[in-house]
Amino acid sequence: MRTELSPRFLAACRGEPTDAVPVWFMRQAGRSLPEYRALRARHPILELCRTPELAAEVTLQPVRRFGVDAAVLFSDIVVLLQAMGVRLDIVEGRGPVIAEPLRSATDVSRFGVPDVRSELADVLEAVRIVAAEAGVPVIGFAGAPFTLASYLIEGGPSKTHARTKAFMYSEPGAWHALLSSLAAAAAELLVAEVEAGAGAVQVFDSWAGFLAPADYEAYVLPHVRRIFDAVAPSGAVGIVFGVGTGELLGLLAASGADVIGVDWRVPLDAARARVGPRPALQGNLDPAACLAPPEVMDRLAADVLRRGGGRAHVFNLGHGVLPETNPDALARLVELVHSWSPDG
């Protein structure tokens, strides 16, 4: 039923022709919306993520407001770590903080694959509510193994991921065991989200862009591939996204994802040359363009559309919506994208 109401997003992800370029925004649900801030004033962020009705409401807010072509589940990649028994909190202005970071190879055995259907029943219930109400496809999501491993090992956000890389270089056996567990857990969650009604899943590898290509290929890619292999039989669309991944695009295309998210640094025509003809591309307006005067934003967005070519392209920002964004700019973008045609 979803795809009958609004088939654009899934069709473009599969490389099929569409009546208009579909559009959604990473972090469309959240900080930039006054209706979100009103809820957030009463609930800590993890409470929003872990209460089905609230997570669903936050997910639906931008769909109602903007008429975007997909509803990305409001959640956080750390819920999967919670399900694996990791004690953590999200600290205002800092990000996730892990109570007991992983510091040695023997610690890896602490992390087994959780029963997501019971541990994350609330998240799956939120997907069910959204799938029934959104009128557009739901995008489920999970953190990618490298990014989750970095949080576990660093104990929180890092500017360099030095400790993570040192572990990766020094303890390859334990590293691969850890990433296997994280990938298996992510795959479990994504498959369950699809069963709950998600039509697509996005794997967020926020920090993968900190790796040189040879390291990504040797230490990370096999695990990401296993996630998409697990999702493929469900028929859902698989999307992979990271920041600063210009040099990894060809490897990301080898992950089995249907759609490669591209940050704003790589023009989409250059990205296309790196990924080959098969996968769809998602992106990639600089989020700061939404702070520009409307005519500047329009020019920059039109350039993205032109380079995207109007086929196998899902319009998005090149990273999440900035908190200081005026929602009117996003509304304007949706209109611009939907009315754009490759013939000018």
Place this chain on the structure above:
Amino acid sequence: MRTELSPRFLAACRGEPTDAVPVWFMRQAGRSLPEYRALRARHPILELCRTPELAAEVTLQPVRRFGVDAAVLFSDIVVLLQAMGVRLDIVEGRGPVIAEPLRSATDVSRFGVPDVRSELADVLEAVRIVAAEAGVPVIGFAGAPFTLASYLIEGGPSKTHARTKAFMYSEPGAWHALLSSLAAAAAELLVAEVEAGAGAVQVFDSWAGFLAPADYEAYVLPHVRRIFDAVAPSGAVGIVFGVGTGELLGLLAASGADVIGVDWRVPLDAARARVGPRPALQGNLDPAACLAPPEVMDRLAADVLRRGGGRAHVFNLGHGVLPETNPDALARLVELVHSWSPDG
């Protein structure tokens, strides 16, 4: 005299053959060295930068310890802002903090080109001391206009540079006036450093990699080019470096720099394809490789050397030395690089 003692670094920068690949490390002077920490325990960082004998001593420490092929001046890009009358401090764990950030187009007129020979006489004196004592070429340096502008506008380090980009998009006239002033100031400083004995200058555009290529070309590149145009008549080698600049490498090569610094994300052979045959390349071992077991570090460094091809290549890390680096790893790297030969 410098070039007779150790011509490798300047020769490689100019694309001339050398007896071995030259090597130095960004942030070779500083946080990872116990002899630096001993000094730092007694002096705030800006006092080290602004006291000629101390800045020279810190600059010389890694040259004595490692036998690197160049002595990069220990300084900070904010000294140029100090010379322009900007009140600022470097706050532990945060970075530079500007007392009165630039918030409107009219503020731009506050920033004129300083008389660096009087305002930064101490920095130039440090260059003179190092040039007399180092036995290897001295690399002077300055911050690039975009990076300096970002500090001025954001008021300190930023994860998104959103305010800077919003200013750039909204006030193009004031933006170009600001970057012109910053570029003229940087050029003044670099030319004076060359007169004081520097054989090369490096322009640090730490944050340029946050810009999409079209924005870098329109809003930043003309100003960087003016810096290298000003330095060229001195005969000193010009180097430009930024992080996450994979998509900008072709534009950086058009800046007039002799050497393009490459971060660890872009394999040097891929970088060479983007910059063309003319400029030398500098880089690009992942700084985290220095935390790996020696045999892993050696393998990764050998891969960098192989991709660099042994000509017009200055070995370096792809970003600054991490504070947790064991100096022995850097000593090992210097030996490995100097003994490497393209014939195996």
